[in-house]
Amino acid sequence: MVVGVLLRLGYRVLGYMDAVRRGTILGIGCLGTDEDLPAILEAHPACAAVLGLGKVNTSAARLELQRRVSALGFSFPPIVAPAALVNQEVTLGAGTVVLDGAVVNCSASCGDGCIINSNATVEHDCVLGMNVHVAPGAVLNGGVLVGDHCMIGAGAVVVQYRSIAAGTLIAAGATVIRDIDELGIYAGCPARRIA
Numbered sequence: 001m002v003v004g005v006l007l008r009l010g011y012r013v014l015g016y017m018d019a020v021r022r023g024t025i026l027g028i029g030c031l032g033t034d035e036d037l038p039a040i041l042e043a044h045p046a047c048a049a050v051l052g053l054g055k056v057n058t059s060a061a062r063l064e065l066q067r068r069v070s071a072l073g074f075s076f077p078p079i080v081a082p083a084a085l086v087n088q089e090v091t092l093g094a095g096t097v098v099l100d101g102a103v104v105n106c107s108a109s110c111g112d113g114c115i116i117n118s119n120a121t122v123e124h125d126c127v128l129g130m131n132v133h134v135a136p137g138a139v140l141n142g143g144v145l146v147g148d149h150c151m152i153g154a155g156a157v158v159v160q161y162r163s164i165a166a167g168t169l170i171a172a173g174a175t176v177i178r179d180i181d182e183l184g185i186y187a188g189c190p191a192r193r194i195a
């Protein structure tokens with residue numbers, strides 16, 4: 001999905017990296033595996049990187065990959081899709097992507113490597129750590145704090161000024177009305193720990 005966003009933003013996309021060659025994606029070919037990255041940077045010193053990997057759990061792997069590729073010298077600019085709205089005084093960390101229909105409202109901040117997915121809402125003054133995925137249609141109301149590596153499932157709602165501990169998974173459709181301090185998976189309305 002991120003390839004389509006990059007193309008619509010007018011980026012020249014050199015190609016994608018993968019462990020196996022999967023043919024073309026939206027007309028973009030495979031450049032090789034991660035082992036080929038240093039040679040690519042040497043040939044195209046101004047090129048930047050974007051993670052195309054999704055995230056459906058609370059694993060840190062996606063951020064670790066970003067860190068490894070950064071260490072080679074690649075930059076990870078934040079990417080904001082043309083139909084997303086990022087309001088004033090928002091901070092977006094390296095490699096964070098905001099997809100179409102998403103809103104990140106005034107004074108919110110998202111750390112490195114976050115995904116603010118299609119039609120998700122990150123309201124004013126929210127503070128997201130690193131590698132947080134706010135899945136499609138999820139709503140973080142004003143002033144919500146979300147720790148590193150959290151996954152906020154599709155259509156979930158977190159009421160204003162609640163905090164969610166690092167590594168928490170909020171199930172699709174859950175409604176979080178209390179602070180979450182204990183690591184786990186939370187589902188339902190109101191959200192309760194299920195695992």
Ligand SMILES: CC(C)(COP(=O)(O)OP(=O)(O)OC[C@H]1O[C@@H](n2cnc3c(N)ncnc32)[C@H](O)[C@@H]1OP(=O)(O)O)[C@@H](O)C(=O)NCCC(=O)NCCS
Pocket residue numbers: 056117135136152153154155169170171172173174185187188194
């Ligand atoms: C919560 C979640 C991680 C659980 O997945 P899982 O570990 O495979 O769990 P299961 O499907 O085996 O379900 C376990 C139990 O949780 C319940 N459950 C699962 N998802 C639920 C949800 N979203 N809301 C309420 N209950 C849920 C199941 O009914 C089941 O209950 P039971 O044991 O009484 O039958 C998953 O259902 C979910 O919501 N993931 C987020 C998906 C998402 O937003 N993806 C976005 C991709 S871009």
